[in-house]
Every structure is written in structure tokens, then in C-alpha cells.
Amino acid sequence: MASAPRSEKAAKRAARSSDPLRPSDHIDSAPEPPEPADGIAQPRLGAAGYLRFFWRQLTSMRTALVLLLLLALAAVPGSLVPQRSSDPNGVLQYERDNPDAFKVLDGLGIFSTFSSPWFSAIYLLLFISLVGCILPRTKHHLDALRARPPKTPARLARLVGYTEQTARTDAETAVAEARAVLRGAGYRVERYADSISAERGYLRETGNLIFHTALVGVLVAVGVGSGFGYSGQRVIIQDTAFTNSLASYDSFNPGRFFSDDALEPFSVRLDDFEGSYQLDPKSGAYQPIDFTAHLSTREPGGDWTDADLKVNSPLELGGTKMYLLSNGFAPVVTVRDPDGAVAFSGPVAFIPQDNNLRSLGVIKVPDGLDEQLGLLGFFYPDPMELADGTYTSVSPYPGDSSLLTLTVYTGDLGLDAGVSVNAYSLDVDELTQIAGPKADAPALELTQGQTAELPDGLGTIEFDGYQRFVGVEFHHDPTEGWVLVFALLILGGLLVSLFVPRRRMWVKATDDGTGTVRLEYAGLARGEDPGLAAAVAEVARKHAARLAPPNVG
């Protein structure tokens, strides 16, 4: 390329050095000079040339825009089908309902959209583009912060808000006063001959850069946090204690870089649980009003202390947060062999099936009896018999009438096979029902304190009473605070960059030699700035007031 255009460009750049730097296809950038069409001038791109070319493409406004739109589009499938991360059961259900579609979609990674290669590719490219965009702009802006406001244009009359007035004073005073007025309005000022050039709103670009940089901050903080954090769930039954260790969890999701020593060995005990409800007179249904779990907690080396856990208000223990997810009843049963030796004893968490806490649970007795025993039970806090002989619960409040019904199975419970078995389900296909609708003996029905004989002389089962349980989520995220800081920077940067106007203003004084000066005022917007003309008028007014008595012309 010839050297002339280049130096012209450089001159232009110097003149605009206090303007923020923008990619070449930004609306404020001068259009690129057209490429010479003849083959001879075709620049030969070396490897470095290609790299530069791709880098410029990647960091252009257009690429950023297209990647943003792609990102929005790519997120859509993740809302249409259940996701493994947020709804694993939904995914299983989908597989059962549409096995063929499932295979195709799963191949595309649709069930883990937000960690799929294509989604990751889009946001990684976007963030590379983002970094490539903000680094040069940041450097440029730091320089601009030290630059002087540009020279006063020769003719102001064509600029925004042009105002003229005269004052009985001399140019020196007028310029000094103008400087004071503009300074007071937050402008950076520079004197050029008998004029003041002023500029304000550098904060706009600062805000924009903070906004974009904080986007990168959020991404990095989220990535680090999910790598080193963990979450786990655990059902805690009343009067039992949970100690934070890997083996104690019912389910556990570690981050990629998680190691066991991240688990602070604190303990939590459920002392009591209160649920309060309100009856909706129309529907007859109980609506939950409040759940409170009364806990005792202990940090390593400390004493037990009381604490309450509620929905919407987590407890923090040694950098780990606890959340109340669910609650219910855990009937306490004791199973004895015909000689009265205890084969099983303890509370078993039953999972609520409706708002009135009709609950379903499974009791497994693998040892101690002649055969392995599996019981499928329903617990009704406030039972009422229906016409067909089944029960329902008419309120969530337990009492003396609280009922436990049990269907009894014998057979191989599958606990020895070495595969982990869900404690809350019983695979009845391989089992024989010995009490229940499909057996000779009816299902067992027990209220608190009652004992029933198991069929076939296997032994007895006693319903001792019930305890409460809570389902608790434990969550450790080491960078949560950072994510919040960056999120607030995003918001702050955005507000500043969108609503701080960036503008230039000039005041020129011309001494006409007869004891009056002609004063000219005008402004120039850098970006959207609907209030500029009013701002110029305001400066003119203030200036005139300082040079009183004014003689507005």
C-alpha cells in the first residue's frame, strides 16, 4: 500500500485519539478504503497475514453480533427437552416415551445442551472475540484518559446547540470564567488561544469496558467455582446426625477438580420439624405456609449449637451452605423373628405424594428372618377410608389415628448383587406378595403401638411411632462471592455506559475592541445524547451570569 493514505490515517487517528477505539465495522469508524481491485496490488498474505486477518474478523462487531445471536438460538433446545443437569428424571422419562427420537437427540447432545461441544464452542469463540476486543480498547482508553481535549474547531456555528451572546468584559476574563463553569460541570478543559475546549464522559467508555471485562470475570469465576465446588443431597431423620463426608451422602456431584479434603467435617442433627398449613375452604386442600427444621449443628472442635433451617433461607456451615429441599414422615418400625429377636428396627423416610402428606416408602429386611422381606408401605397422617377400601389423608397433621399400611413381599431383594439399589424403590417383579391385594392375606394396617403377625409365621412387625425427616441439599461453591461481584460490575458498568453522556463543548471569546466580547458556545455528541443542546444552553446561561451584567444578544 502506498504510504500516503497510511499517514493520512495516522493523522486522523491522532486527531481522534480521545475517541474510544472501535472495531473497523463499528458504525462510528471510518469505512475501510476499498481494496484495490487489480490483481497486482493484491496483498500477499503470509501465515502471519492470515492470522491477522482472522483475528480482525473474529474481533469485529459483526462477528460479535452473529455469535450473540447464535448463542441465543443455541440455548433454545435446552429449554425444549429436559436437561440432565436440572431434570435427570425427565430425561429418563423422555427416553422411555420416545426411544428413537431420544437416540438422535442424545447423539447431538441436546440433553446436556449447556455443556455440549457446540454450545461451548459458541460461547468460547464469543469470549475470545470479547477479550480480543477489550484489550486494545482498554489500552487505548488508558491513553485517552491522559490526552488533552481536542482543538477548538474554527467554526462553531454548525455544531449542536450553537449559542451566541455578548458580555461587557475582556476576553481574558471571559475565558477564565468559561473554564470555571465547565470545570464545575465536570468537564476536562484545555485552553486554545481565546477559547476553551472541554470534554466529559470518559466514564462512558470506562463503564463499557468494565461491563465487557466483568462478563469475562463471570465466565471465569463460574468455571472455577463449578470445578472446585460440590453439591450433595442427604435425607436426615429426626434425632440422627449427619457428618459431612463422602460416605454420608445419598447422592453427590463433585466438580471436576474436587478432592475429598474440600469436605469440612461438620455435623448436623435434626431435632424437630414444624410444618404449618392453611386450609383452602373451597378446594379442601392444605397449602403449606411455613416449614422450619430445628437443627443442631457442630463445626469441628466446637459445641453443638441450635439453628433453624427454612425454605429460602439457607444455613452456612464452614463454607458450605445447606438448603431445605423436602420433608416428610419416617415411620419407626420393628421387625422380629418368631422368637422375638429383632431383625430390623428404625425409622424409614417415606416420600410425600401430595399436600396432605400421604407418603410412600419401602422397608427392606434382608437378614434375620427365614426369607428376605420387602415391605411397600403407605403412611396416612390423617387417614380416611374411601369407598373402594383404600385410604387417603385428609390433612397433613398426624395424630393417634395415623395409619401405616404395608404390602408384604418375600424373595431376593437384590441387595447382594453389588450394584447400588435405590433405597426408595422396591423391584417387586421378582418378589412374591404374601400380604396385600394379590395375596391370600390382606395388606397390614397398623396404628401407632400396634403389632401385626407377618404371614407364613415369618415373625411380627410393630409400628412404634413416627419421626420427621428433611431432605437437605449441601452446596459448596468457592467462587460464589466473585460471581456476585462481577455481576454487580456488569450492572454498574452497563448503567454508566448507557446513561452517562459523552460530549464535547467549546466556548470561544472574541474581543471586538469596544469593551465587549462576543461569546460563542457549541457542543458535539459522542454517541446518543438527546440532552446536549440543553446542556450547551445551560453553560451559556451560567457563564453569562458570572460575567454579569449580561447583555444577551
Place this chain on the structure above:
Amino acid sequence: MTTETLAAYSLLAVYSAAAVYVLAFIASVVDLSRRSSDALATQPAASASAASSGSGTTVLAPPAPPSAAPPRSSRVARIAFALTVLGFAVHVLGLVLRGIAASRTPWANMFEFAVTGTAVIVGVYLAVNIFRNVRFLGAYITGLVALLLMLATMNVYVDVVPLPPALQSGWLVIHVFVATLGTGFFALGAGLSIAQLLQARREAGATGMRFLRGFPASDALENLAYRVNVIGFAFWTFTLIAGAIWAEHAWGRYWGWDTKEVWTFIIWVVYAGYIHARATRGWRGNPSAWLAIVGFSAVLFNFTVVNLFFKGLHAYSGLE
């Protein structure tokens, strides 16, 4: 008064508001059609447009004159506006009664959210009118709001019920209200963008849309749409952050790609795209206007289809 009577009065007020909006809509449409048939009106499209940017720098617009609507606002137009104000007053009364009936903020299920959201849309429209004359959007706003209110009362009405524990949080008040504020600005912004697209077609020589005669020029509409949408975007950004903080309190994680979270994110990204498009050569004008319209469509989709048919943690429609 009992909860039921208050709730019944509230519903009555909401019905009345919808009826008044329908009247306002009719008056607005009459006004628009008068404009197109009023053959003697000779004023050109108020070309209050920006003395728009030359190449290179943005010597942006001496501000568009505040009044861009027809110089003499017609009698019907004034009636339409007065009806809108009246409808708004009744609408807010309905909201307040609902709030008293439930003794909490009246935005905790889909019906209440719809009633609040539409009130905010009208409120934003009226408030913006204080600064800029946007009455030419009266038919769009009253039509949209009347439609949404009717759909809400017919399809998603629920009685006043107490808040489930998961919703008992100060964040409900903040997060949801700011979301509706964002929605209000996006609604107005989309209306301006639609007007901008139509006006641009007319300026390019398309015939037939003579009712646009009193509307500002397309680039003035674009600048105004931008300002309105950007305010919506700021509110939406806050919604996103407040929602994440709340989710952290309630569910133990600040972000989990739950359906509703996904859509809030999509909307945010689309509007970020819109803002970028405005600053990208070749994308200012019509393409960016389309993005604003896509963004608001996503907002409506998020509120209707996603709430009713998609499964997720944000199951607050209150319907079984």
C-alpha cells in the same frame, strides 16, 4: 370485607379496565383511520428526524423536537388517551384490591403477574408520554393490553391463595416487579420498532399506509426505540442478577439452566445483540428493529407458552 369479596371486586375492576382499554383501542383506531382518509391534511411526515450522521463520526441529531405527533391532536385521539388513563386508574385499583385481599404483593401467580405486567406496560406508556409524545402507539398499547387482560382473566384466573414457602421472599417483590418493568419498556420499544419498520417502508416509497403520516420519521422512531429498549435492558439485567441471587437462596444454586432461566438468558442475549446491531455498520435501521421485535416476542413467549407448557422449577402459574 372478606378476602373473597375483595378478590371479587378486584376481578370486577380488572374486567372494567379491560373494557375501557377496548374503548380506548377503538378510539385510537378511529383516529388512525381518520388520519389516512383525511385527504386534506397536507403536512408531510413529520420529518423531525435527526440531521443524521455523516460518514465517520456521529454528529448525532440535534434532539428531535419533543412533539412528533400530528400538530393538532384530534378529538378522538384525545378521547383515546383519556380513556387509557381511566383504564389505567381502574386497573391499578384492581391490583391494589387484589393485594389487600391476599395481604401481599399481587404478583405471585400467573394471573396476578399478567394483571401487574399489563398495568406496568400501560404505566410505562403513560410515563414516557410525559417526556416524549408517543400517543401514536395508543392503538398498539391498548390493543395489546386489552388482549392480554382478557386472556388472563379467561384462562389463568386463580383465587387468592397463600404463598407457598418457596415464594416467601423479599426477592419475589423485587425480582418479579423489575421483570415487569423491563417488560413494560420492551413492549413500548417493540411498538416503536414496528412503527419504525412501517415508516421506513413508506419512506422507501411503499404506498397505502397513510395513517403513518402523523408518525415521526423512521430514524427518529429508531432513536426513541433504542432509548426505551436500553432502559428495558438495564431492568432485565437487574432481573437476571436478582433472580440468580434468589435462586441461590431458594434452591442452592444461582444458575441451573432451568427452563425459565434459559429464556430469561435468551431474551437478555437477544437484546444485547440488538444493542450491538445498532452499533454495527450494515445492521442499524431495519435489521436492528427486527431484533427488538424478536426480543419482545421472546418476552411474550416466555410469559405465556413457557409458563404454561414447559416444565421447570418456576412452576408458579398457580394452575394445576
